[in-house]
Amino acid sequence: MHNFEALFDYVQRLSGKTLSADDKQILIAHFKPKKIRKRQYFLQEGDVCKYTGFIVKGAAKTFTVDEKGHEHILKLSIEDWWLADFESFYKLTPSRFNIEALEDMEILQITHNLVEEFIKPIPAFSAMQNVLSQNNTIAAQKRMQSSISLTGEERFQELVNDYPHFIQRFPQNLIASYLGLTPETLSRIRKNALK
Template sequence: MYEVFQHYIEQQATLSPSESDRIRSVAVIKKLRKKQYLLQEGDVWKYNAFIAKGCLRTYSIDEKGNEHVIGFGTESWWMGDRESLLSGAPSRYNIDAIEDSELVLFTKANFDLLTAEIPAFNEMVNAILQRSFIASQNRINATLSLTAEEKYLNFIQKYPGFATRIPQAMIASFLGMTPETLSRIRTQTLKKK
């Protein structure tokens, strides 16, 4: 699975063979079965995780036992709890596999060394962080300003493959609505086509 990550890196940055070898030397491959945790609430997150294969979700559970999906990740996406990684505080989130998945992990210490040692890698990481910040802003704006139907249409437009890979109840949670509301919206949307 490292080859998937290697291909991703080659599309993002120009590296020398020795830089590529250095990155590979600190990478750890992690396989998850469907429903297996990558991170559990209360644990400290210590990695930068690249998804080479599969689909994962980040979510929290409130005091009533309700799940609140914060985000999804699929091939060529990065996953983790940045707050826990940077602060060393226990995570408020769970991350588990929606499908059998394979990841490439880097400890924080090794990742920091790579960004210090390899300028092109550092530039790639900064670009990823900027895109992530913009995506978070867009998600907040959509949550605050769109109707339930607009949220769903926006979701399927931005993430067309997700609707077939992710259970509807998880999508509903991500969009901040009940599964029943999502089912009704999906039915209405199909009738309009």
């Protein structure tokens, strides 16, 4: 039961509701703990993303590889986030993305069907899903707006303000890719910013 506490806390905090003992048993019964070693893949391009994973510990990157072999990082995920390519997860279509552990990870994973059948009926869980959906909508909107209207330097500054722990935790070349920049460009941006 050790690492389920993180999930319970998360659901209760986001939903503002309490999980009953029965609710918790349902979560324990259907989420499967899994360990992923650093550099292991949670999802490979072309595969269907059958599971979503709640991150108890560790970090991962979600990325594509273009024709030139360059990685483009769509998401950097850490504790208390959900790991998945949601397009593939919802529609059960082959994914265009890879998801790879950047550190040793502990996750709690589950299929879409099990969520729908057993987990969603838990009031705190479905309330959490609604809040999460709102948060994601807001964050996606903000990131998109920055992407179309800010320079690389401004986007980097925004990331430093909004997610300072990301800057500390991840190497600069991954941050650069997440911002849609090359590592060289981000290096120069930072050098200039120290005026």
